[in-house]
Amino acid sequence: MALAAGTLAAGAVRAELDACDAAAPARARLTVVVEGVRSSDGLMAFTLYPDDPKRFLVHRGQIGVLRTPAAAGATRICIALPDAGVYSMVVYHDADGDHRFNRSAIGLPAEGYGFSNNPPSLLGLPSFKSTRFRTQAGDNTVRVRLHYPGG
Helix, strand or coil, X not given: CCCECCEEECCCCCXXXXXXXCCCCCCEEEEEEEEEECXXXXXXXXXXXXXCXXXXXXXXXXXXXXXXXXXXXXXXXXXXXXXXXXXXXXXXXXXXXXXXXXXXXXXXXXXXXXXXXXXXXXXXXXXXXXXXXXXXXXXXXXXXXXXXXXX
């Protein structure tokens, strides 16, 4: 299966974040495999955070966001990382393609979501520490399992 190409969403505080390009290899590449994707509707949004708990899940705290068309079952993307190091990844299934993480009237997630390392998140957001992962120079892979509202 070919890896999907993504488009970079603007973020004021971010380093360069692009889909992998064979013509311009990165020092570190991250393949993200998102499992449990319910449909091919809309987009998958991949948000990469630096190794800084003060920036985790904070508005404009991300390094960058890549979006790619969703693929039912599993969606894959390759991200050219700024460098090898420690990161955190948040993924959501933007099924309606509105570039927003939709929530219910009481603030609960209305779209599928997941975190690197697949920490439990039933009673709230996971800790930054539970989502951290280390990358090396070359190829790296992270698997994220989506959780959808209602099971």
